[in-house]
Structure formats: C-alpha cells, structure tokens
Amino acid sequence: MKRRLAILGISLLAIAASIVVFSAPASAAVGLHISGRNIVEANGQTFVMRGINHPHVWYTNQTKSFADVKALGANTVRVVLGSGKRWGPSTDVANVISLCRQQRLICVLEVHDTTGYGEDAAAATLDEAVNYWISQKSALVGQESYVVINIGNEPIGNTNAGQWTSATTAAIQKMRSNGFEHLIMIDGPNWGQDWQYVMRDNAQTVLNADSLHNTVLSIHMYDVFSTPASITDYLNRFQAAGWPLVIGEFGWQRSSGNVDHETVLAESVSRGLGYLGWSWSGNTDPYLDMATGFDPAQLTTWGQRIFNGANGIKATAKEATVYGGGPTTPPTTPPTTPPTTPPTTPPTTPPTSTPPPTGQGCTATYTVAGQWPGGFQGTVRVTAGGAAVNGWTVSWTFPNGQSVTQAWNATITGTSSVTARNVSYNGRLGAGAWTEFGFLGSWTGTNGIPAVSCTAS
CATH class of the missing domain: 2.60.40.290 (Immunoglobulin-like)
Known part of the structure; x- marks a missing residue:
C-alpha cells in the first residue's frame, strides 16, 4: 500500500546512457520461471499476470475475496503478509496457498514489513524478510508451479536508495542458498517507484545474483508515473535490455497528478507485461479500493475500470495452464448484458431519479x-x-x-x-x-x- 502517493519537487532525470541488450540465460528452476523477458510455466507456456493485490494480513477473515476476484476474471492475486516485525506474523501461508489453488489463481506472496526501509524506522530489512520465508519453507516447497515469492514490498524508501542493490542481491542469494527454487519477484526502491533509477540502472547486477536465473523485477506505478512519457520511457528501457518486468502495483488517476492508469493498462497489454492493481478493498485511501467493504457487488469506479474496462482483467486474463488455461471467468456465468447496458438489479442505495425516459434525456x-x-x-x-x-x-x-x-x-x-x-x-x-x-x-x-x-x- 502506498505510504508515499506523491513525491513533491521531483523531476524525472534525463538519461544519456545507452542500454546494452541483455540475453537472459535459461532458467534452471522448476515450475514458474523466466525465459527471456517472460514468465513461463513448467511446460514452457507464457503466463501473463492479470490480477490485484489483497491486504490479507490486515483482514485475515476476508477469505472469500479469493473467490470473488477469481469470479471477476483475475488469474493472479498478490497477497500481503507480515513477517512479525510490523504486522503478523502470517503463519497461515499454507492456507493462503490452498485458497489460491482452490480458485485456480497464481499466488504472489509478499512481506509488507519492508516497506520504506531506511526512511521508515519501523520497517524490516530484506534480510529479515528472507528469515521469515525460511521459517515458512515447509509450506512453500513443492508449490513452485503456483507460488511466486515477492521477497519484500517496496524494500527501500527515499533515504539512501542506493543500498537497494547490495541488499537485494544478498537477499536473492540467501533465498537460493536455503533451497528455494521459486520464481522470485523484486520490488524497486523509492517506495517501489524507482524515481532515482537505482533498479533500472542496476537490474543486470541483481539478475546476475540469482544462480537459477529466475528473478522478475517489479515496478510500482503511482504519482511518479503520471504521464504517458514517464511510463513508456521506463518500460522501453527494460524492454530494450531484455529484462523481465511486471507492474506489481498501480492505482488509478483520480486527478491529473496521479498515475496515468490508462497508459499503464494499454502498455502492459501491448508489451505482454503482467500487472497487479492496488487493491481489492480495505484501504485508508478510499480511491484505491476496487470494492467497497470487500463486496464484489459494490465495485468502485476503479474496480469497474480494472476488471471490466478496455485492457482490463476480464478482457485480457488467461488462466494458468497448470489449472487448465483459457479465460479466467467461468464460461457458465457470462454477463447477461453488454458492458454498456445498465444492470437490471438496482444498486443497494435506491436511485433518487425516475427510470430512463423513452426519448432523449x-x-x-x-x-x-x-x-x-x-x-x-x-x-x-x-x-x-x-x-x-x-x-x-x-x-x-x-x-x-x-x-x-x-x-x-x-x-x-x-x-x-x-x-x-x-x-x-x-x-x-x-x-x-x-x-x-x-x-x-x-x-x-x-x-x-x-x-x-x-x-x-
């Protein structure tokens, strides 16, 4: 979740350096793994994440959310966990994985305690996050086809963002030395938004640190990415270098200074990049909620947009082939009316106006x-x-x-x-x-x- 939705006084830096194209070595991992720029399944089929973030650690009773987001078309859910440093500890990892698998969802698990380390004094280090994963290893081994481990959410703030490179490489190496073969996801610094370009400029070092060559980088797009140019320039550089990337969080544009979510969605689809919107429900910033009170019948404007809009989840998601593949929305429950037709069931708050007139109006x-x-x-x-x-x-x-x-x-x-x-x-x-x-x-x-x-x- 965003603790820094706006960064004042920041201008995007002009970049003169050219990028050398990177040809990724073949992954030696099992299950979900990296091939070139893509995430692929064990059978070699490309898998593109289309899903949302769910704040599980703060709302552990909202287990129905997994079924709800699946019914709306998602093929992936990124689940917020706590290591015990700030939240949790989440000791229900096996149950979370079971909920994902029951709903035929790929499960991205993340430790949220690392958010803003270096700037937020209460945050955990990436090394502490790795210790949490080691404590949960018994629930994770054997789940490599269903689970991605996002070591730590937004692991460095805006203070000394350069420490991200060494902390991240050490965390990856510690995960591998402890026997984890999962696809690893790595968030950028600067509260995930990488506006100082530390992740972008050191991506190769981090990818090289993985002995299994099975790491995907994750950018979080909020107010730093408020224009098409800022989004496309950032994505172009990763694409030109051949680095695997997903958009692990983004919100929607409630005002002109917020993230340009339309460009995020369109560019993700045109480039074959995965995206995971923030978030299903329960935010202290109400415009970030996709559903009011975790109720799928009360989608907000953001929820309607990301699930049902152009380049949205319902239109572009395909279920992982490990579950059978194909569109994620069950074919037995198609919408009864076109998207542009108003629902026949009235909203929970009664309308204050009369039914639509028969003529113009x-x-x-x-x-x-x-x-x-x-x-x-x-x-x-x-x-x-x-x-x-x-x-x-x-x-x-x-x-x-x-x-x-x-x-x-x-x-x-x-x-x-x-x-x-x-x-x-x-x-x-x-x-x-x-x-x-x-x-x-x-x-x-x-x-x-x-x-x-x-x-x-």
Whole structure:
C-alpha cells in the first residue's frame, strides 16, 4: 500500500546512457520461471499476470475475496503478509496457498514489513524478510508451479536508495542458498517507484545474483508515473535490455497528478507485461479500493475500470495452464448484458431519479460508495434515455451541509450546491448506455442522499 502517493519537487532525470541488450540465460528452476523477458510455466507456456493485490494480513477473515476476484476474471492475486516485525506474523501461508489453488489463481506472496526501509524506522530489512520465508519453507516447497515469492514490498524508501542493490542481491542469494527454487519477484526502491533509477540502472547486477536465473523485477506505478512519457520511457528501457518486468502495483488517476492508469493498462497489454492493481478493498485511501467493504457487488469506479474496462482483467486474463488455461471467468456465468447496458438489479442505495425516459434525456443515480468519520466517497451513474446524448449535466444540493472536496471523470463546480458536467471522453452516450463519475466529500452529523437531476444535450 502506498505510504508515499506523491513525491513533491521531483523531476524525472534525463538519461544519456545507452542500454546494452541483455540475453537472459535459461532458467534452471522448476515450475514458474523466466525465459527471456517472460514468465513461463513448467511446460514452457507464457503466463501473463492479470490480477490485484489483497491486504490479507490486515483482514485475515476476508477469505472469500479469493473467490470473488477469481469470479471477476483475475488469474493472479498478490497477497500481503507480515513477517512479525510490523504486522503478523502470517503463519497461515499454507492456507493462503490452498485458497489460491482452490480458485485456480497464481499466488504472489509478499512481506509488507519492508516497506520504506531506511526512511521508515519501523520497517524490516530484506534480510529479515528472507528469515521469515525460511521459517515458512515447509509450506512453500513443492508449490513452485503456483507460488511466486515477492521477497519484500517496496524494500527501500527515499533515504539512501542506493543500498537497494547490495541488499537485494544478498537477499536473492540467501533465498537460493536455503533451497528455494521459486520464481522470485523484486520490488524497486523509492517506495517501489524507482524515481532515482537505482533498479533500472542496476537490474543486470541483481539478475546476475540469482544462480537459477529466475528473478522478475517489479515496478510500482503511482504519482511518479503520471504521464504517458514517464511510463513508456521506463518500460522501453527494460524492454530494450531484455529484462523481465511486471507492474506489481498501480492505482488509478483520480486527478491529473496521479498515475496515468490508462497508459499503464494499454502498455502492459501491448508489451505482454503482467500487472497487479492496488487493491481489492480495505484501504485508508478510499480511491484505491476496487470494492467497497470487500463486496464484489459494490465495485468502485476503479474496480469497474480494472476488471471490466478496455485492457482490463476480464478482457485480457488467461488462466494458468497448470489449472487448465483459457479465460479466467467461468464460461457458465457470462454477463447477461453488454458492458454498456445498465444492470437490471438496482444498486443497494435506491436511485433518487425516475427510470430512463423513452426519448432523449438522461437520469442520474447517486450512491455512497464508502464512508468514514468526516469523509465519504460518492459515485454517480449517468444513464442515457431512449436516444443517444452528446453531453450531460448533473445537479444536486446536499441536504445536510456536505461538500465535495475533489472529483474525477467529471468537471464539478460548487461544493454544497453541485453541478457536474461530462468531460471530453464520457459525454457521448448511446441510447440506454451509462457512465460513472466519482468524488470525495466531507460530512458531519448526517450524510443524507440528495435528490439529483440530469439534463442531456
């Protein structure tokens, strides 16, 4: 989870050095392993991760989440564990692996205690994380076709990021000397975002440290990667060098300063890179939740986007061949309506507007997607009537003094008396089609549902 979603005052460095193309040696590992730039299974079939992060160590009772994300199309889940230094210790590794295998998911296991080491005084070292993996070895050996070991989450902060190279090579070597043959995943420094390019410039040293040549590098993309240029330049350099890479975490763009998730998704698909979005539910930053309260029936705007949108999980995921392969969504439960058709089941919060008109026009449905003391997240669905619309305007007045603090997918004016207008990419709706926008707001006392109106143009 992001402890540093924004890094102020950072400008991306200009790079003059050329990159020598790297031809990866053949992996000597069993199960999931590296071949060139790709992750492949034991049978040599390329496997591309399409999945999400699940904060298991903080919500150990949410075991149904594994089935829920599988039903939504994921082929991989990255599971947050604790070594006991800050969280946990997670002693249920065997059960977590069993949950993954029951749902035909590849399981990426990560120790979260290392997050921001060097800058966060409470963080664990990578060496301490390796000691945790050694303590759990009996649950891991024999699972190489199903499990990836992500040694430590975001293992170095912004203080002395250069220590990442030696700490990482030592951790890999200690894992191998203790008999682990799994595919190893390595996160970058700078809270995973590698904005000082330590991982990028020392990737070859780290890959060479693995006697089994079975390591994949992982970049986390948040506010450092807010433009297409910053994303494509970083990915180009790894591709040109022939280094294996996945996007182990990324969020979505709630404002222009956040990660450009559309480019992340499109570039991942075009390059055959795996991606794992942060995260299923339970965040203290509500815009990062894909599901409200771990409920798959209450997907947020982010959840709808990553699971059901273009280049998203449902459209691009294929199940690992060790489980049988093919699309990850069971063929017996296809969607009953096209993605652009509004659901026939009403949301849990009753709509405040009338059904869509038969002629040109639109309606709006207001839902509280999540609520916490003093703040909440709202979602508004705009639905066209019986004819296409070229634009829309939604208005409401809060009944209890609430106010909007920020919004996405709409241009909003006013705070308590609110007018929301479409942006360039979501104004045109076909007959019966819908789009959604979201916002964060503040409240005290009561958070009542306002009446909303929609005007089409």
